[in-house]
Amino acid sequence: MFIYFLVKPKAVDWAQVSVELQVSSTIFQETMLKVKELAIAADKDIGNKIAERIDIAAAESLVIFQKILALVEDQSLTADQYRTFGKQSDAILAKTVEDVKDLVYSLPEKVYKEIIQISQTGYDALVVVRNKVITLLSQ
Numbered sequence: 001m002f003i004y005f006l007v008k009p010k011a012v013d014w015a016q017v018s019v020e021l022q023v024s025s026t027i028f029q030e031t032m033l034k035v036k037e038l039a040i041a042a043d044k045d046i047g048n049k050i051a052e053r054i055d056i057a058a059a060e061s062l063v064i065f066q067k068i069l070a071l072v073e074d075q076s077l078t079a080d081q082y083r084t085f086g087k088q089s090d091a092i093l094a095k096t097v098e099d100v101k102d103l104v105y106s107l108p109e110k111v112y113k114e115i116i117q118i119s120q121t122g123y124d125a126l127v128v129v130r131n132k133v134i135t136l137l138s139q
Contacts (some may be wrong), residue, residue, distance in 0.1 A: 010139040017136050021072065023108050024129045025065065031122030032058055035115050040105070042111040050100045057096040064088050079137040086130050093123070 032054050039046030066083050071077035097119075104112045 011139060012075070013136055017072055017077070017133055020129050020133045021025065021065075021068065024126055024133075026127065027122055027125045028058075028061065030107060031118060031125075033120050034122075038111055038115055038118070039107060042107045046103050047105055050103050052095055053099050057092050060092045061089055062091075077137060079134045082130075082133055082137055 028078075036051040036054055040049040066075060068082065068085055071081065077132070104115055107115070
C-alpha cells in the first residue's frame with residue numbers, strides 16, 4: 001500500500017519580497033548617486049553629461065520598478081515575470097554604460113576606475129537581491 005503525501009507549497013512572503021525590493025531600490029539609488037557625484041566632482045561638464053544619462057536610465061528603470069510594485073501589491077508577481085523585468089533592467093544598464101563609456105574614460109584614471117568599481121559593486125549587490133526575490137517568489 002502506497003501512501004501519498006501532498007505537500008502544500010509555501011505561500012510567498014510578500015512582506016519580505018517588499019523589503020528586498022526596497023533594498024534593491026536603495027542600492028540602485030545610492031550607486032547612481034555616487035557615480036554622478038564622482039563624475040561631476042572630477043569634471044563638471046563631463047560629469048553633468050554622465051549624470052543626465054544616468055537620470056534617463058533611472059527614469060526608465062523606475063517604470064519597470066513601478067510595474068513590479070503593482071504586481072507585488074496584487075500579490076501576483078511570479079518569478080518568471082521578475083526575471084523578465086530583471087532582463088529589461090539589465091538592458092537599460094547596458095545601454096547606459098555604452099552611452100557614457102567614452103565620457104567616463106575621459107575622466108582622470110583614478111576617477112574612472114573608482115566609478116567602474118562602484119558600478120560593479122552596486123550591480124553585484126543588485127544581483128544578490130534579485131536572486132533572493134526570485135527564491136522568495138519560487139516558494
